Amino acid sequence: MSTLRSLNRREFMSLTGRAGGVLLLGSSLPGTAMAAGHAAQHASNANDLGVFVTIDQAGDVEIICQRMEMGQGILTSTPQVIAEELCADWNRVTAVLGDADVAYGNQSTGGSASIRSFIEHTRRMGAVARDMLEQAAANKWSVEKASVKAYQHEVVNLETGARLGYADLAPLAAKLPVPDPAKVALKPSSRFTLIGKDVALQGQQEIVTGQAMYAQDVQLPDMLIASIERPPVVGGKVKSFDDSEARKVAGVVDVVRLKDREYPVAFKPLSGVAVLATNTWAAIEGRKKLTIEWEGGDNAMHDSETYKQDLVKKVNQKSKQIRVVGDAYDHKFNKDRTVEVTYTVPYHHHMSMETPSATAVVTKDSASVWSGTQSPQSGKALVLAELGFDPETESDKVDFKTTLMGGAFGRKGKNDFTLEAVELAKATGKPIKVVWSREDDVKHGYYHSVAANYFKAELNADNKSDYWIQRLAAPPISWIFNHEAKEIADLGLSLGFGDVPFDVSNMSFENAEVSTHVRTGWVRAVGNINNHFGLGSFVDELAAKAEIPTREMWMNLFGEDRLFDPRKEGFEGYTHYGQLDEDRGKKEYLLDIARFKAVLNEVVEKSEAEEALPEGQGWGISIGYSFNSYVAAATKVQVVEDTVEVLEMHTAIDCGMVITPDRVRSQMEGAMIMGLSMTLESEITVKEGAVTQNNFYDYPVTRINKTPPMFVHLMASDKAPGGVGEPGLPPILPSITNAIFHASGTRVRDLPVNKTMKV
Amino acid sequence: MLKLKINGEETALDADPQMPLLYAVRDIAQLTGTKFGCGLGLCGACTVHMDGVPIRSCVTPVSVAEGKSITTIEGLGSADDLHAVQKAWLANKVPQCGYCQAGQMMSAAALLESNKAPSDEEIETAMQGNICRCGTYPRIKQAIKDAGEELQKVNS
Structure with missing residues (x-):
């Protein structure tokens, strides 16, 4: 169990990239950012979550959701758990998707694990914040903490009936020591007002108005779109290619051969040839004009029907x-x-409605990445390795931002597509958005x-x-x-x-x-x-x-x-x-x-x-x-x-x-x-x-x-x-x-x- | 330059006439609410209205839209004044990942334009070109019925 502590604004901003508010609480995970300074970054798979809750001057609550959203609704459910113990008014809670950061603990969103593996921890984080607000009110009224109770964004004085809102209490709570999460009381389920209730869902308004941001929607100035022809057989490589016709297509800026990669396939790009253009259509049209000769592919004899019959024989x-x-x-x-x-x-x-996509900008000593991935920290670790940055000391050179996923179902836990964008951005020095066609998605899953x-x-x-x-x-x-x-x-x-x-x-x-x-x-x-x-x-x-x-x-x-x-x-x-x-x-x-x-x-x-x-x-x-x-x-x-x-x-x-x-x-x-x-x-x-x-x-x-x-x-x-x-x-x-x-x-x-x- | 109206605004786009409207809208007009799903007009994620008629923008050359009026999800309603379909989508908590929903709502809005009380069969006929992998179809059906009732109230 990690501990929770108050953060000053500078720390909070450094950790979350967000402005923060009056009461800023972050949990400190052993061996991670807050414990060891922000540079020490490993992909965290610990059974723990870093929780970041802020209450601003108006008393509004912002909760960072560390787990990635792909349609399962976690952007609502994890903050809902925290807000329950915080005794917050759900209408005053905004959930924000967390970017890749080891400070958030385990962000690898798979295995249907977000609630079942972390609920105890997330509840305690909310309870700590509530406890501090209650203590602040008790101090203000000079009564015992047992004489006050948080309810619906206020703390009530049980003796006098007086009330103080979270906006008033947050600055006072921010000055208090943070209690041990293991010792704060959790609400009995009979007192739940949010857990188990159908609250308003986070993020739906943006979806129905077309404002929600998916990986494919990232737009940067001077960005090029990449469409990649990949080897049809796993293990295959480009033997030779002719891009002369592709380069004649209006809008095509460059053609880049991706690096060959060795087994194991892991989450590595598949190699191939990328056509880079000022718009998606030009990249697709240019790619059609490529002539590529493939070689290798020790799997070219694979026939799934014959193979299945072999499996039947084996069993x-x-x-x-x-x-x-x-x-x-x-x-x-x-x-x-x-x-x-x-x-x-x-x-x-998987056949997610949104095909894989990622965007990258790579300079000599830094990179910014936008990806719709279930595994942002694993993705970031791969990007650091790809660019030769030391994961111990140079982690902050890569800024890995997350987007919503237009479906994922497991596919987007693998960051091969993210690395494609990074490889191409490094090779060209330009902002690159890799966009997979539906055929790419079906054939290279x-x-x-x-x-x-x-x-x-x-x-x-x-x-x-x-x-x-x-x-x-x-x-x-x-x-x-x-x-x-x-x-x-x-x-x-x-x-x-x-x-x-x-x-x-x-x-x-x-x-x-x-x-x-x-x-x-x-x-x-x-x-x-x-x-x-x-x-x-x-x-x-x-x-x-x-x-x-x-x-x-x-x-x-x-x-x-x-x-x-x-x-x-x-x-x-x-x-x-x-x-x-x-x-x-x-x-x-x-x-x-x-x-x-x-x-x-x-x-x-x-x-x-x-x-x-x-x-x-x-x-x-x-x-x-x-x-x-x-x-x-x-x-x-x-x-x-x-x-x-x-x-x-x-x-x-x-x-x-x-x-x-x-x-x-x-x-x-x-x-x-x-x-x-x-x-x-x-x-x-x-x-x-x-x-x-x-x-x-x-x-x-x-x-x-x-x-x-x-x-x-x-x-x-x-x-x-x-x-x-x-x-x-x-x-x-x-x-x-x-x-x-x-x-x-x-x-x-x-x-x-x-x-x-x-x- | 190709001239067309997008969400009520006269717009000039520097695009190859053969470029599908989808990419002109997303990459050039920078309206990313309209989504790519298949590129072949099979999934409906890219559905927009052209002079009020739902079309698959991924297989419609932008030149076809020249001089026409295009409505995308960004123009269906506004944040303060949502279209009845958008309201019904929120009330029924239709979206899961949400990616296909712009296309779904554009198809639904077009259906309700001509038929405010569609039967299950009429909804299925109008909506079967729109794929959702999260599986929101039962709620889409209900939301369309709810939006139709709302529109009937407004009109009566």
């Missing part, structure tokens, strides 16, 4: 056991009571891994199971950092694979070694996508075999209510979505079987998914635990001949304590719609090492006319908060294909559905 053989319970191999499976199947998903792409998930289980006389084998083969994300990596790391195996919380006495979970040929990366919910598609489908298949409702099959497999810890159930490497602290997650974040059951019951009851339907219609249900949240889904479809129409969708979520209910609902709505796209029609394929798709015409996504009525059932809970941005997605996929099975008898095990049926 149909025993491979490395990563979790063992009893001995599933010391048994002869009874064929009549056994289901043995393999499920596959293709590569997927960091894809969700194509995957095969194998399941084999035998039903016993009670329609439970005693023998269970599960296997996974997929290219590991760790390959982007370690070119030799062939296995999915524990972190990846913890995403709905090794953590299956079933009461089965003999289980084997296995992971096969595979080679990797495209840039793999986190896509919303990551491995949970394929793991839960497999698991949710398989439980439905077991239910069909047993001729019982799918809900009953889940309940049979869950067994007794209990807290399930995968580390004690044969998977020592389980990473628990980062909740491993002894004093934090251990109990609160164990998998709670009662909560699984409750959320499943909720969705079945609210959707009436067990009621009879007309011929040709069917309900499908599933459940997924991810990022410490429990989500169940129910989908109703109609199948006429081989055409699928989705009629209705429900999601029930128990994400523990809720901060902004409306943004939980909006994330669930979004997850249902993204789930429709992934299940029904989206797919990335690779031929001769190059991505086949181009744009929305061949990577189709769900549109409004294919969006059925949707319902979100948000469950009240006082448990520790779970994630929200990702957990909605995983159960959606099997809920749809299970519904197709129940409507038509057709079992779809290879996504997307449109390969075998019309959608």
Whole structure:
């Protein structure tokens, strides 16, 4: 836990680049800017947040949101938590997106972690500020602090009824010592006026009036736009190129070959040739006139269809056991009571509406960067390294500014596009904005891994199971950092694979070694996508075999209510979505079987998914635990001949304590719609090492006319908060294909559905 | 120089006549509320009005707009006097990332211009060219209905 202290105006401005106000509070993180002077900058991944709160002369509050905004609503939710403990009037709170700064602590916005990992800290920071305002009022009235109480931007004297506003108290509070955050009292949830309430959202007015600033919207004087032709195959390089025609295009100023880069691919630019022009159109037109000969690309033999069949072969053989319970191999499976199947998903792409973009100005001894990224500090560290600045002593030479992201879904945690702008700005000495076309985005992504998930289980006389084998083969994300990596790391195996919380006495979970040929990366919910598609489908298949409702099959497999810890159930490497602290997650974040059951019951009851339907219609249900949240889904479809129409969708979520209910609902709505796209029609394929798709015409996504009525059932809970941005997605996929099975008898095990049926 | 009216102002743009209106508006007129999404007229992020009709500015050469009146999101309403669609978008908390919403609102405003009480099917027909990856469609539908009711009240 960091401490909080008062800052003078100069310090505050130096740290935040903002003018500040009267009461300025900043938290001091061990080993970071405020503790060691502003020059000592490392990308901070500490489980801590730097919090900066100011109250100005008028009493208005400004809170810097350190976590990046990509549509999940964190620009509202984190300040909302602080404002709650501060007892602030939400109408007088403005949230500001923080730029990259180690003083803010962990800014890497991914893993649905912003609330669940930092809420204790953010609450305490708000509480410290409130405590100081209360103390200031108590001093003013010469009463004990116990005789005053902060409420709605004022402190009330409980003895006299007198009130003092924050505008009056801030200058007094600024002179007081800062209390130990560990010792200030947090509000009981019964006194919450903001947490769990639907407050006005920050930033919406700017969006609806077209004033919101995204990375693509950065404009600088004399700026050039860069459009880059990149090697079609990962590992490919420019052999030669002819830019003579490109340079004739009006508006084209320069053509620059980007540096070749070595493995591992990491977040490095892909190299290629950039056309720089005074406007986007000229850059695009000039690029069309380039003639480039490529060479290398040791992945040119990669064919995703053949590769997927290889993955299927691999999971149909025993491979490395990563979790063992009893001995599933010391048994002869009874064929009549056994289901043995393999499920596959293709590569997927994030397809954010805003393609990647960044802007850079580089001089001899400094740089300014604007990027829409989920990882500003990691981006800044990469920029420092790219420009040869010492991260210890020269960190302040790079000013890394953040913008809103027009969607991200994991793609914009990788700063390859940011480094492209920096490389080109350095090479030309001009302000450069790199703009990716949609085709660039589709063809040069960091894809969700194509995957095969194998399941084999035998039903016993009670329609439970005693023998269970599960296997996974997929290219590991760790390959982007370690070119030799062939296995999915524990972190990846913890995403709905090794953590299956079933009461089965003999289980084997296995992971096969595979080679990797495209840039793999986190896509919303990551491995949970394929793991839960497999698991949710398989439980439905077991239910069909047993001729019982799918809900009953889940309940049979869950067994007794209990807290399930995968580390004690044969998977020592389980990473628990980062909740491993002894004093934090251990109990609160164990998998709670009662909560699984409750959320499943909720969705079945609210959707009436067990009621009879007309011929040709069917309900499908599933459940997924991810990022410490429990989500169940129910989908109703109609199948006429081989055409699928989705009629209705429900999601029930128990994400523990809720901060902004409306943004939980909006994330669930979004997850249902993204789930429709992934299940029904989206797919990335690779031929001769190059991505086949181009744009929305061949990577189709769900549109409004294919969006059925949707319902979100948000469950009240006082448990520790779970994630929200990702957990909605995983159960959606099997809920749809299970519904197709129940409507038509057709079992779809290879996504997307449109390969075998019309959608 | 190409002359056109943008958000009510006579504007002269030094642009290649073939340049899509999108880039003329964003790079030259520096109105960045209108967004790039696909470059092929497939996603609707770039939707603006030309003489009141919604068009995909990424596939409309700026020369086509010469002498015409263009409205972008910046001209749909003003901060003090939001268009009914903008108000309904705020009330329904439609935006998530917000990037596609300028195009969505321009398409919605055009629909309501001719039909203030659209059915679900009419909304779907008018809006299916606008993609949202965050998944705001259910709220867009509701917001359009709300805005339509508001406009009917104003007119009656």
